[in-house]
Amino acid sequence: MxxxxxxxxxxNHVNNSKYLSYLEEARLHWMIGxxxxxxxxHVAPVVAAAQLNYRRPIAWPAQVVVELxxxxxxxxxxxxxxxxxxxEDSGVLYCDGHVVxxxxxxxxxxxxxxxAAVREACSEV
Known part of the structure; x- marks a missing residue:
């Protein structure tokens, strides 16, 4: 991304609120599958909690990978x-945490x- x-x-680095946008985008791409x-x-998912640990700033230009x-x-x-x-360097960690x-x-x-479809998709990951 x-x-x-x-x-x-x-x-001059990525604003902390944008990290949530990156995570949302990655979750949506996963949900499409x-x-x-x-x-x-009848049912839909909502975000109940988000915990982010900002490990280092992201500068521009950059490409990031969001792992879920x-x-x-x-x-x-x-x-x-x-x-x-x-x-380009998977050893560079910008953020970690979780979303409920x-x-x-x-x-x-x-x-x-x-x-059931969500439960099954999670067992395939």
């Missing part, structure tokens, strides 16, 4: 671990069972 000029802040994308007319992996598979939630690394996604009932807003 390319680092865009508009991602920079006044200190899940049958039904883990949602339907399953940390925890629950009854209604999925904890997705992540690492943002340099595309909870599936909710669209009508009531209450937690809903993790869809």
């Amino acid at each position: 390319p680092v865009r000029w508009r991602d920079l802040d006044a200190f 899940v049958p039904g994308q883990g949602m339907d007319d 992996f399953v940390e925890r598979l629950g009854n209604t939630s999925l904890t997705v671990g992540h690492r943002i690394i340099d595309a 996604m909870v599936w909710i009932d669209r009508e009531s807003g209450a937690a809903a069972a993790l869809p």
Whole structure:
């Protein structure tokens, strides 16, 4: 994923809020591969928590890779671990942490069972 000029802040490195955008983009690309994308007319995923450890600034120009992996598979939630690394040198770690996604009932807003397609996709990772 390319680092865009508009991602920079006044200190001339990627603004911390953009890291969340990079993670969102990677999760969405993963979700596209899940049958039904883990949602339907009744249930959908929401981000319940995000934890990011900023390890070093990302300068421009750069290409980054976002690695995703399953940390925890629950009854209604999925904890997705992540690492943002340099595309040319995988030893350069910019960020790590995790995001907790909870599936909710669209009508009531209450937690809903993790869809079978999501559970299956997570076991393939």
